[in-house]
Amino acid sequence: MTQIFAYVPFKNGVAEDVALEFPGAAKKIDAGASVTAVVTGSGADLDKVAGELTKVYSEVIKIDNAAMAYPNAEVVRKALTNIIPAGAIVLVAHDTFGMDLAPGLSIKLESAYAADVVDFEGMDGSTLKIVRQELGGAVSTHVTCDASAGAVLTIRPGTFAPVDGSASGAVVDKSGDAGDLSAKRTFLEVVEAEVGEVDITKSDVLVSIGRGIEDEDNIEIAQELADAMGAVVSCSRPIVDAKWLEKSRQVGTSGQTVKPKVYMAMGISGSFQHMGGIKGNPFIVAVNKNPKAPIFQVADVGIVEDILEFMPALQEAIEAL
């Protein structure tokens, strides 16, 4: 029987949503697999999350150590390396912590590694069939993973259907097995993102621009359309990287989470890190000059046009209403 361990991230005693998605992913690997949750941390928060997880998992391993009060990937990796048995499959979220932890964990466990898995198509012997995406979502690919010596797999948050918590599992305390947790990297503090002049999270309509805007001077074109619509201008990450707009305007996993009624994606390709910041199922309009842009797979309405010509045309028509 395949042994699967799911490393569950949490904040303030509450598990991240992906905790409910791991069991679904595990089922797609092997319907008969036993799935154990693993949580690391310290004190009351850890106990709280471990207790909650017994509603979802039949076994929850907790590793309590003050060195993991803040999740330092190097420390967590050491603890997991001492606790996960050889040959197991380990599921980790493909988020900023998972990206920090998982590649090195696979080396220390001497197992295979596949990142950002969006689907599993079962297991043939010890060969796993995995679906991934490349090139910012422009193409998908099937890969095989030789899991005969185990595997560490990061799964994309939000892609596997969540399960209902109907288990009544038990917490197993393995704090004593964590071993030496000294590290060459020390956590200092979290610096919160700056609050900007404009709060894009409050707007019902967003005109959001991506790299397709091509030039800083063209941002005015989007601003004029937004003004005509009574909307606010938001953007994808490259616009902030180029310092054309402030960070607080960025939509995505490393920016703001927005819940507008209407989201106008102008020259945005639709990477999962961008789309991950759009919640509440808004009406998404995508304008992109590439008919194969991945955004057209997730938008409600798609338009193949040059945004630099389309936005002024739309603005004019709206102003004439």
Add this chain to the structure above:
Amino acid sequence: MEILVCVKRVPDTAENEFELNSEGNDLDRDDLVYSVNEWDNYAVEEAIQIVDNLGGSITVVTVGDDEAEEVLRREMAMGANNGVLLSDEAFEGSDGKGIATILKAEVEKGNYDLILTGAQADEGAGQIGGMLAAMLDYPYASLVNKIEPADGKIKVGREIEGGNQEMNEIELPCVLSIQTGINEPRYVGIRGIRKVASVDIPVKGAGDLGLDAGSVGEAGAKIKRVDYFVPDLGDGAEMLEGSTDEIVEKLIEKLKAKGGL
């Protein structure tokens, strides 16, 4: 500070519409435009700024075929001092672990204080830096968007969810994966490229690196790509067609209905 920056030649997502080849098992690569992985330019720029402040030198390295040399030259035109191309038929078909194994062998031939990679490349994996660090037993931080060198240590900021920044202190030598936005990579003109056009770039194979061919390439790979495909994600968007005026008119109706106007 001696710095090694790992760089990769990748298909440029901004310049290409991706098509599958006739067998459907690979991209149609004939007309693809390649460039250096976006994240790697930020890594090289960061290395240049560190060396400008503290002295030292920068080596750029890539695992790839003959054509991969062009990205090394581009990064040398930016300001890297040396380039190394790791190339061998035995490297073909390497998975992430294979690439990290090859890079590790090269790291051990040098004396680097700092090794930089990009946060991710064309395959969206974000794996090489973390693997390389674990193989070397060096500390690692991913998604780095701030570096402040201090004595024998450095302070690094990691970009975490919501754009918050996690500050860490990390011992040297270490491996860092660099996130976009950490700096503004300098422009490289034709002139810069010309200046480094005839600089010698050593090429090293499995033998030079002391690598057992079975540990890398297809032979050592646990992860193997079977095919590429275009996913069928249900209906996708309703595409509005016609002249621009017609499209605008249809869109306005929809926007009115959805509360967009």
